[in-house]
Amino acid sequence: MHDPAEQAADNLHMVRERTPLVHNITNFVAMNYIANALLAAGASPVMAHAAEEAAEMAGLADALALNIGTLSPEWIAAMIQAGRAAADRNHPVVLDPVGAGATSFRTASARKILQEAPVRIIRGNPSEVLSLRGGGSKTKGVDTIHSVDEAAEAARILARELGITLAVTGPVDLVTDGDRLVRIRNGHPLMARVTGAGCTATALIAAFAAVEPDPVSAAASALAFFDLAGEKAAQTASAPGSFMIALLDALYTLTPEDLRRGAKIDLEKRL
């Protein structure tokens, strides 16, 4: 990974040029916003959740985003089928374990997907991501974490255990494959007032992962892009309704050059 901001700009340029088709099996709440965000960013969305077509659609798409925000058992089965079909073609699979750690059904469903489908990147908040630890994990639980540095260390250990790149979002976003660790310091507090903002970040990561094989670079680029769009939106909007619309506009108007200049991505040296 050379200069991360440069790389983010290149990755955004590739998304705009290749307009990757992102297959989403996602929650009912955020579907519309995710689709509009992907379109605004330059990618192309498709939603398809039926067992009858999930695998076929995943084969047609360039990336797959799975999100358990309003899950039910049939949808989990379709997610696994789609995940396998995507991975068979070496397409990236990104998982958003919404609410894992909150109900036992969500924690179990997220773990089942991880076991049965080859997930390349997980995006969640600290409690969601850290709920995916196994029994013998050396990772700290989320309740014992009190700083970004502790969260980073826990994420790094878990990424290594799972063999999956983790994107842990919050005031500072973290991306790690267990080896490299990236911090993204862009964003705006109003993003937390837009429902499905996290889910949208996940879908954008899938779009970037469709054009960038390195999962750390793809996730960091997508998050810096989304966060910088949030900063731009906050220049004209100061309440959540107009902000969520300005955010879609910013995903459309932000250029690779804006991203190169505005991205605050710090790459820690390998340990």
Place this chain on the structure above:
Amino acid sequence: MHDPAEQAADNLHMVRERTPLVHNITNFVAMNYIANALLAAGASPVMAHAAEEAAEMAGLADALALNIGTLSPEWIAAMIQAGRAAADRNHPVVLDPVGAGATSFRTASARKILQEAPVRIIRGNPSEVLSLRGGGSKTKGVDTIHSVDEAAEAARILARELGITLAVTGPVDLVTDGDRLVRIRNGHPLMARVTGAGCTATALIAAFAAVEPDPVSAAASALAFFDLAGEKAAQTASAPGSFMIALLDALYTLTPEDLRRGAKIDLEKRL
């Protein structure tokens, strides 16, 4: 209930301070808007409809909003499970019987929920609410009602029969527990051009009921708040698209002090 506008202001203040988690099992059309409205108002939304987790999620949340706008039998079963779990913890359950009285499936489903889950407040338009009368009800049918006063009287009788607080919304909103009767004279006609505005009112009532044990006060406060936000939105927007965004903004920017001054809530003396 002392001065209702004062109380509305206090209730809004409490919502903002406590950020109650509102569990919604609601329709596909309004889910996104409801979630954004709850976030803008200062509450926290969660949607979960699977039988595998509905009761557990209801136990984690501070209030439950049930809405049959795009119902199917499995969802009704989950609503009942969640309703019981919420009531077991003395958390408020609010029902929105969307379309009751229109199709027999909706009328029957709304009645089934009422029979099997302990609903504290029902929010609907006059025809929806009055379709919930039982066979031997003394309440007038909606077809024989020609004025707000007749609707108020019918609602009061029905509230007493059901033992549930009713919030009947329209140009003038009514809230009654069969004893007290409150009229709210805020609002704006463009609210009727935003899909899911009624459903959003229901979710806001749930948020207020999470912090205010008196169901009449909670419902009246939430409706005055939502309606006043509509008035504020109409100051900058004159067509439905920009209005629905301005309405979200107003839910965020409206202060308890604005509500204390702007709420037009009339409390009728007890009979």
Place this chain on the structure above:
Amino acid sequence: MHDPAEQAADNLHMVRERTPLVHNITNFVAMNYIANALLAAGASPVMAHAAEEAAEMAGLADALALNIGTLSPEWIAAMIQAGRAAADRNHPVVLDPVGAGATSFRTASARKILQEAPVRIIRGNPSEVLSLRGGGSKTKGVDTIHSVDEAAEAARILARELGITLAVTGPVDLVTDGDRLVRIRNGHPLMARVTGAGCTATALIAAFAAVEPDPVSAAASALAFFDLAGEKAAQTASAPGSFMIALLDALYTLTPEDLRRGAKIDLEKRL
């Protein structure tokens, strides 16, 4: 069909006066936008997909819009029941075969609906519509079509074979019943950046078909109206977020007189 722009204005006037109730069994992504667009345009939306009520609701409504954007087998069954109930009352049924031609499940589902429910109008892009050709069709496949004229000729042949009016949308929209052929030259490129824009066009066609028995006139009027609203929206918005909101506003503010003056509808003479 006399002067098509005049007729479009008359049809819009009738929608505003009669506020037809449009029953939608449609996809999760576009539901909210469709409902808001129908409300803005002056119609009234209802969504109901359960087998328990789909037919009853279709009987209550003035038109039915079916959309397979996020389909599953149970929804297809409900679509067919609703389609039959609507047709029994001579209410128009409009089908949007989203993704037909992409996965075999979608192509098969669209064909099944066509076989089992009396569809009056189909709205889709060229590849979706032309995927509905039967085995012995004389229609060209979409892969061999390289111009609007070729698409028009293929659509005309297919409309005649199916006995259904086709609305094929793109930079230039085409409407044909196999005999008459109409081209609509309104619209704006940003419409393609709003998710569910096509689905919304379909729902508006259903609203217009509820007040205008001639399916060619209804579809052409609705598309000219929607496209002209897109042009108006683009006068104030230059990015997809603000554009999709301005588009809803324009559906509300556009007058029949605006449509009479702005509609660019060309009617080809009968062959």
